[in-house]
Amino acid sequence: MATSRRNFIVGAAGAGIGFGLGAFSHQFPLASPHFGPDWEPGEETFVPSTCLLCPAHCGIRARLMDGRPTRIDGNPLHPVSQGGLCPKGRAGIQLLYHPGRLKGPMQRVGPPGSEEFEPISWDQALDRIAAALRAARPRAGGAPVEWIVGGTTGVMGELIAGFSRAQGASSLTVDDYRDGAADVLGLCQGIASPPAYDLAAADLVLSFGAALSEAWWAQPLAAGARVGEAGHSPRWVQADTRLSRSAVAADEWVPVKPGSYGTLALGLAYVIVKEGLYDPNALARQVSGWEDWTDEAGTLQPGFRALVLRHGRPDEVSARAGVPIARLTALAKSFGSARAAVAVWDQAVAWRTGGLADALAIHALNILTNRLNRPGGILVQPPLPTLPGPLEHWPGAVEDLAKAPLTSNTWPADAEAGQSPADVLFLYYADPVASAPDSVVVTQALARVPLVVSFSPFFDESARYASLLMPDHTYLERWQDGCAPPAVPFPVWGVTQPVARPLLDTRASGDVLLDLARRLGGDFAPLARWASVEDLVRSRGLALAAEGRGSAFVERFRQRELRELEGRGWWLPHGQSTEAYWETILGSGGWFDPIYDYHDGSSRSQYRDGRVWIFPAEARKRLRQSGGQLAGGFLPAAGTSGTPAAEEFPLLLVPFRVMTLASGSTPLMPWLLEHLGVLNGDGWETWIDVNPETAREHGLRSGQRVRVESVHGGFEATVRLFSGAQPGVVNVPYGLHARVDGWGEARGANPLAAIGRRVDSVSGMPDWYSTRVRLVRF
Amino acid sequence: MARWGMVIDLDRCNGCQTCEVACRSENNIAVGGPQAARENRTISWMRVHAEVEGEWPDVRARFVPQPCMHCDRPPCTLVCPVQATSIDREGIVNQVYARCIGCRYCANACLYTVKYFNWTRPVHPSSAEPGLNPDVSVRPVGVVEKCTFCNHRLQRARDLARGENRPLRESDYVPACAESCPTGAIAFGDLENPTHRVARLSRDPRAFRLHEELGTQPKVYYLTERD
Amino acid sequence: MTDIEIVSRLPQDERVLLMPLVRTTKTFWRWAAVMAAITVWGAFTYVHQLRRGLGVTGLNTPEYWGIYIICFVFFIGISHAGTLISAILRVASAEWRRSITRSAEFITVLVIGFGAVQPILDLGRPDRVLNVVLHAQPFSPLLWDVLSIGLYFTASSIYLYVPMIPDLARIRDLGIRPRALYAFLAIGYRDTPKARHTLERIIAVLAVAVIPIAVSVHTVIGWIFALTLRPMWHSAIFGPYFVMGAIFSGIAALIIAMAILRRVYSLEAYFKDVHFNNMGLLLLVMTVLWFYFTFAENLTVWYGGEKAELATLYSKLSGEFAFPFWLMVACCFFIPFGLMARRATRGVAGTTVASVAVVIGMWLERYNIVVPTSLHTMVEMASVHYVPSWVELSIMAGTLSGFILVYMVATKFFPIISIWEIKEGREKSIDEVSERVASYLPDDLAAVDS
């Protein structure tokens, strides 16, 4: 017995030792990391450049330690962003270091869509493309060589245009971030460019759903103006279908029913007219379409005044837009009596059937209160001096660039089964497989193209269907230039220069094109004039330096004094030579010309008679043809109830974009994914905001997964209860659709799958804000 | 002796979250990833909270960026058994990662829940290591971390000033979040020094502090017209 | 002559009480095996945690503390069974204690270690645990804890050991194996009246000394929570509340131990109905006390009506923690009170059932203290409900079985009932008690005159 007891001790001891060994034979996670405070400080340097993560093109300043970029700051000298950046701009550094980057050129050996790629030398790849281009013959059903261009800025746009021009291509579709405002200016003022907004000088900014503090393309302009110049901070009113971040940031938020923005504008106009808060003589002198008139056909056309008084009655409007009459009139009065009020809208208005009518009605407010080409009103960005570039050699090539919104969503133009859309297809800054509403159509089309070339530095979804991967440098490793978006009232030319030596065996797509041009010769010869994109950018910089106007970026106070001086017709040359000036431009980050001439009538109207049209005849004609349900055939009507039947699809889907989403580039910056939705603390997944009431009706809990279904298709998302969401409306953030492996796998979805490819026949704009859906639990 | 403090103007803040990202970038905060997000283990020294109140359509919201409040009477430092978190002479509350035993007592004692624990080993992809900020040590698993008022920037600024033998200027020491805020909502400086903006702003009638009543004496002030 | 033969020749008390040391049944081995298995499993899950970091737990921000801290408070609470209770009984020289004290003291000494490791299991950096000494920070309640628990452990060990010496000496003299062990432990004690006298003096002093130490231990543990400003932690009642709770769960644990020992070592003659009845009465008193404290605590919170505190309170009364809370109330009050209030149900079965309920209830109480408050932060923020992971549960099971195992083993090496005290009881205390009782009564005047 005692022995057995001893056994017991032995056994126990054994177990103990065993455990001990077990524990210590394993490497613990407790080992401290191999870098830490013991690092010696190292040398700190800064390189100015331009952010290319969205069209705002803010000035950035990379902070380098011993030559390694460690941080991206704002460039305090930049005249628009003034040293501020959005979260994307800061997170951009992760794009540089992303583990999912392609290490070098590759060619696909597996079937389309597979991950079977093998390395290939740049030379071989280029030869292969050159050969394909030589072989490409003009063909029925589209050009032999096609491009899908998600976004281009500065030289790259022209290079690509010039290149396809040399190829003999008659057209090239580029995605311009189009919010329809250009069409409106075209119709009303005969001006072929989008409006600029003098936000900084305005004292009342009325935004119709424009995400001024979010995705708006001139977001930094808004951020600057929001704070206001010394002391004076403007009043901002945000009319929006939800409590968007822009609405929170504004002084006042006017909740409105979806799609009733134009109606709201009409209502405001009505009050302004009734209260006589406008200048009748000015209107009589400068505005057509205000009073009734008889057109060439001899029929009497009702003037806008008559129309407003007929269709803008506050009681009706308030019923349709869901805005109390008192509030409506109060808003109208403050708008009419403001010193410098301006009505702003963006794609959220335009990207809807009937959006054009809405936009016209909103712009009518600016015309009515005489805000055109006035301080704090609607301006037009003066053009840059013409800069050297490929297009010099193909006069008229610019017109050939058929710019359209969402090219990557509308490709292929005719998804005609069987035949290939092109012999050679280039993907530049575009990931159509991820960002098109129906990836199946896209993948099928891509699979049919003999040679697909992807320039993306990342292995994104579309890259899987490419025959060749020709990884571009990231924007932190290459030369390029980026101008301020048209919304900025003065021209800004920012230089994008490498802040670091390329980390991998990648090449700037621009240099690749120039190389190809050299190989192909012939029609391409003119392009070979430039050794590299750097060369091209430099030549532009020198051209600007040679201009007798503008200045390199300078401190804020110097900017004001510059305005003063140039206003009085002075100009101080920078440095002795243009060379020296160019160096200054490079060192400060870019060139700008702050002066704006409010007396230049051409930025009010470019019609021969110099008059401005309010709801012009042309627009009326177009809208009538649309056959949409519009008041009087062309005036904004009630927000689309949307088809089909409300009982089957009881809810309306309204997508929106948050600051932390960067379309297809979101997965490249995990810092953004950590806290996507600032209003409900979401991260790493696509959610939908649902009003608690609505949720109760549909028996939904917060945090529950649902499928959002429309007639077009559906997507999955996590439910969030948000009292800032409108009852009966489902709000979904879009921009979490793409996937790039390596640094966290987001649970994203593609809301466009439910929205579909619908395009408004009149404006040619997509229709994103009138999709009816139902929520299916599982 | 300086008393470093921060003033955040809630009427200016538009919730853009740039400060959050700037802080991540400056302080080598590792990406937690989707799982950490699901488990509420994401580390975010600066976090922009949204206070939403009311029912549709009378909903109000405001953004309240929350770093460590660097309390003058910090409940967190008192409870630490190993002095791994302590308040220095200039009022900055620090963490000593090399000493912390990871008991999370301080995290529980902090009334503002701004202390973050490394539940798992923080990962920085090898491709991203060159991008880490050499001024800030990378944390090991199992320790608590939090906003340090970018203390390392103070060290750098001091060295610089000493080098040019001149006193420290207000503009010499600005934390990453304050520096990055596009609306200029974050002011930072010496609360005791009348020439510094924060000294004036912290005495502004709009100024208040979170849970002032509890006597922790935070050195992060907020400004707002709203109640 | 084998140990068994030696023992079976002994008189009743010694025979019965020493038999477990020499005869080991199959069932014992089976149970030992099961317990050992669970313990080893727990140990290996801990290794897993060491390698992965605390990420393998269900903890998160702001749920910084969970099972480990709950078990810490719980086990240290249990440890109050022995030393404190036996000390009180000794000081009050309650005669019925004689057969109880030893088993009680063993619980203390053996469980306290398992309690003390819990916070270490909870550390993010167990490899740095020594920093608590190297960089001691006097203001941290955690440090006070380390001290008081250390002190308590030493004191209890001595307090267990000293009264055991006469028995050890006896075993040595009987020559039961492992002789070396007993020879060593008996430190050459010879059971002379003189020696016995000094021994009893020492015991008496110790008994008085350990009481304040024991009280300090759980007071300080209460302070760990009370010294933060968190809702429903920051409360003056916590010190005494925790001590009371500790004794409460301690008594319950002791009763369970007695019931089991009685069964497996057929000690019916020693753990009599009266013992359970008396313990039951103690339990009853504590039950009522517990209710009183709990009521006082929650009432003050509710009456104060401070926002964060109320939120926490309601989450327990009617919110997401209503189930554990009301289950706790049932286990800590209604069940034991219902059973212990009636003599009929104060038998072995009744007290045991009540005790099991109390032990579970007290574990829940600690859960209801630790978890809800962590969840209720002062600044509103998204929170994920704390659900213990399999790792935490395994380690908890491992600790519990570990304790049971060592307790079982202890019964194999040491008499679980103090033989000499029983003897002493039989010989002396009858007259002692009658003397004492007499001394309570008015003096017999007649006797005085003459």
Ligand SMILES: Nc1nc2c(c(=O)[nH]1)N[C@H]1C(S)=C(S)[C@@H](COP(=O)(O)OP(=O)(O)OC[C@H]3O[C@@H](n4cnc5c(=O)[nH]c(N)nc54)[C@H](O)[C@@H]3O)O[C@H]1N2
């Ligand atoms: N941060 C960030 N900025 C970006 C981008 C990005 O990915 N990230 N991408 C750029 C690109 S490609 C684009 S196209 C733009 C898009 O940016 P925006 O043009 O701002 O489009 P959304 O972000 O969808 O904003 C739509 C807003 O209008 C509101 N809204 C909903 N329904 C209606 C309606 O019926 N009428 C009106 N008037 N408003 C409505 C929504 O609530 C939402 O707030 O952003 C550009 N800027």
Ligand SMILES: Nc1nc2c(c(=O)[nH]1)N[C@H]1C(S)=C(S)[C@@H](COP(=O)(O)OP(=O)(O)OC[C@H]3O[C@@H](n4cnc5c(=O)[nH]c(N)nc54)[C@H](O)[C@@H]3O)O[C@H]1N2
């Ligand atoms: N679900 C969903 N669909 C959408 C949108 C959405 O937000 N969500 N947005 C819609 C809108 S508004 C637009 S404008 C379109 C935009 O859609 P696309 O035109 O496809 O643009 P992105 O989706 O942003 O994809 C751009 C791709 O460029 C690659 N890229 C990143 N950096 C570089 C670089 O430096 N050089 C090169 N050559 N490539 C680079 C990245 O891999 C990224 O996938 O998508 C539309 N469709």
Ligand code: SF4
């Ligand atoms: S707004 Fe656009 S350009 Fe400016 S920093 Fe953000 S992403 Fe870059």
Ligand code: SF4
């Ligand atoms: S950066 Fe400034 S504006 Fe943006 S969230 Fe932070 S404090 Fe607010």
Ligand code: SF4
């Ligand atoms: S805010 Fe929290 S962590 Fe920061 S000092 Fe105060 S108590 Fe400590």
Ligand code: SF4
């Ligand atoms: S977690 Fe670290 S810093 Fe916090 S109390 Fe424990 S040891 Fe101190």
Ligand code: SF4
């Ligand atoms: S002060 Fe520095 S550490 Fe603190 S939040 Fe701001 S950036 Fe982060």
Ligand SMILES: [Mo]
């Ligand atoms: Mo877009």
